[in-house]
Amino acid sequence: MRSILVLLSFLTSTATALALVPAVPAGAAGGSAHGGDQGGDRGRVAIARPAVPRTAPVPLAPQASPRAALDTAGRILQGDTRTGDPSATVALRDLWLARPDLTGADAAEAEAILARPTDGPDDPFGNGYSVPAEKTCGAHVCVHYVASTADATPGLAWIDLTLATLENTYAREVGELGYRAPLGDGTHGGDSKLDVYLKDLGTGLYGYCAAEYRKKGRTASGFCVLDNDYSPTQFPSGTSPQDNLTVTAAHEFFHAVQYAYDYAEDPWMMESTATWMEERVADDIDDNRQYLPYSQLQAPYVPLDAFSSTYGFQYGNWIFWEYLSQTYSQGIVKKAWRAAASPRKGGGRYSVQAVQSVLKAxxxxxxxxxxxxxxxxxxxxxxxxxxAYTGAPRAGEATLTKASRSWSKRAEVDHLAGDSVRVQPGADLSGGKWRLRVRVDGPSRAASPAATVLVHKADGTVTRMRVRLDGRGRGSTLAPFSAAKVSAVTVSFANASTRYRCNQKTSLACSGSSRDDNEKFTVRTTATKKHARRG
Structure with missing residues (x-):
């Protein structure tokens, strides 16, 4: 990663001074390879997304029924991707999981959709090769391709580049970072190596990895399909074909890795960690910055585990794993996947349980x-x-003066979400004895509320103060507030609830619904002057 001043002591100490880095102009979300807030998800067609509303309910993708999973996967592979669709990888995973519940013609159609391209031209959706395929193999990956038809590659140089890119991805994700290798598939594809097929996937569909054969526990082998050339006519994002290949390989290969841990994991964890992996393999391309407007960095009031086909929070929230990586170590993501794969009644831990497990210490x-x-x-x-990132928007802000010393703000916060307010001292509060009393009134302890005060000082440092909340969710603290020394005070408050009613056919963690959404927080601030003690 490019080196700038990193002050991670903020992340671990109770009250820490930080050196100030110049602010980024509002709206500067970073140099997205696909341009601002456009789509470009690795396993789906690029779709422009609307702004994320603060107050209106955000539409979340429901868990698909077996028949709906069949219809969705079929449409995506035909190039008919809609705003309400998941990525191709998740759509195929969901169809694979639903396959035992389909019968007759539906079951046959599912088998055709889940087939490898080398299974032939009988696929009713035309996803099979119509001419004999060839392959070239490295130490861990085999690349399959054809020399004619629309699926043909630009030439042997592209095939060699694809194989080298995939082997480099394997070396980084498995060799250096220590993740499990994709599970072998016996002799399917000719041997047990991971099979990757090159096909003309159509406009905007970059690639996908499909689970195929169940192994021990909730693990499975799989295969991947990548576009055959990433032609600029089909991918007019301004990103070079080679960069598209590099980022897609990093993302999709990690889905094959995930199947070696838990093929049935919650989709937000699958996609957010795969997008985080792009930063480990293809950091210089910075393609994943395009999703930050749809993350808790810029939409903190949307739950961390949200999976929205309209907005793509599941991609943007790679920033959560980036935070954990930079605070502790990048190995914490691997620990989370190990925890997700740990045996429990009914299978492995679901995503939020896995996160709780690794953060306990x-x-x-x-x-x-x-x-x-x-x-x-x-x-x-x-x-x-x-x-290069834009910071979180605030629920409100105010300037306090001698004439107007108090201000309050009320906000409702969903589970695993947060918000903030900002208060500035007016010029007439310049004496050294001015303090800001901050009172927080949140939900009860059962909803896991938390609040933090950040004091932004005039000398460019920031001090953090945690607000201790009692069992009723109430607490207060005093912070410096002299205009001569303090530029502003930010009060951040969070609903960290992990209480779910699981198996409710939603796209949230454990397919559940939160028991603690719309929790009310009130922040009250008052400028007060410290008086000298009497003798």
């Missing part, structure tokens, strides 16, 4: 999540590339 999910929410109000101070 770090102070617990509630405190870590509160620190994450606070950090997102000033990304330039926290993330290595944070000067």
């Amino acid at each position: 770090k102070g617990g999910l509630t405190q870590v999540y509160a620190d994450f929410a606070a950090a997102n109000t000033m990304p330039g101070l926290v993330y290595e590339e944070g000067t």
Whole structure:
């Protein structure tokens, strides 16, 4: 990663001074390879997304029925991708899981959709090769291709580049980072190596990896399909074909890795960690910045585990894993996948349970999540590339003066989400004895509320103060507030609840619904002057 001033002591200490990094102009979301807030998901067609509303309900993708999973996967592979669709990888995973519940013609259609391209031209959707295929293999991956028809590659140089890219991806993700290798598939494709097929996938569909054969526990082998050339006429994003190949390989290969842990994991964790992996393999391309407007960095009021086909939060929230990686180590993501694969009744831990497990020794999910929410109000101070990120919007802000010393704001916060307010001292509060009393009135302890005060000082440092909340969710603290020394105070508050009613056919963690959405927080601020003690 490019080196800038990184001040991670903020992330672990109770009150820490930070050197100030120049702010980024509003709206500067970074140099997206696909241009701003456009789509470009690795396994789906690029779709422009609307702005994320703060107050209106955000549409979340429901869990598909077996028949709906069949229809969705079929449409995506035909190039008919709609705003309400998941990525091709998740759509095929869901169809694969639903396959045992389909019968007759539906079952046959599912088998055809889930087939490899080399299974022939009988696929009713035309996804099979219509001419004999050839292959070239490296130590861990085999690339399959054809020399004619629309699926043909530009030539042997592209085939060699694809194989080298995939082997480099294997070396990085499995060899260096230590993730499990994709599981072998016996002799399918000719041997047990991971098979990757090159096809003309159509406009905007970059690639996908499909689960195929169940192994021990909730693990499976799989195969991947990548576009045959990433032609600029089909991918007019301004990103070079080679860069598209590099990023797609990093993302999709990690889905094959995920199947070696838990093929049935919650989709937000699958996609957010695969997008995070792009930063490990293809950091210089910075393609994943395009999703940050649809992340808790810029939409903190949307739950962390949201999977929305309209907005793509599941891609944008790679920033959560980036925060954990830079705060602790990048190995924490691997620990989360190991925890997700750990045996429990009914299978492995679901995503949020896995996160809770690995953060238990770090102070617990509630405190870590509160620190994450606070950090997102000033990304330039926290993330290595944070000067290119736009910080979290605020629920409100005010300037306090001698004539107007008090201000309050009320907000409703869903589970695993947060918000913030900002208060500035007026010029007439310049004496050294001015303080800001901050009172937080949140939900009860059962909803895991948390609050953090950040004091932005005039000398360019920031001090963090955690607000201790009692069992009723109430707490207060005093912060410096002299205009001569303090430029502003930010109060960040979070609903870190992980209480779910699971198996409710939603796209959230454990397919559940939260028991603690729309929790009310009220922040009251008052400028007060410290008086000298009497003798």
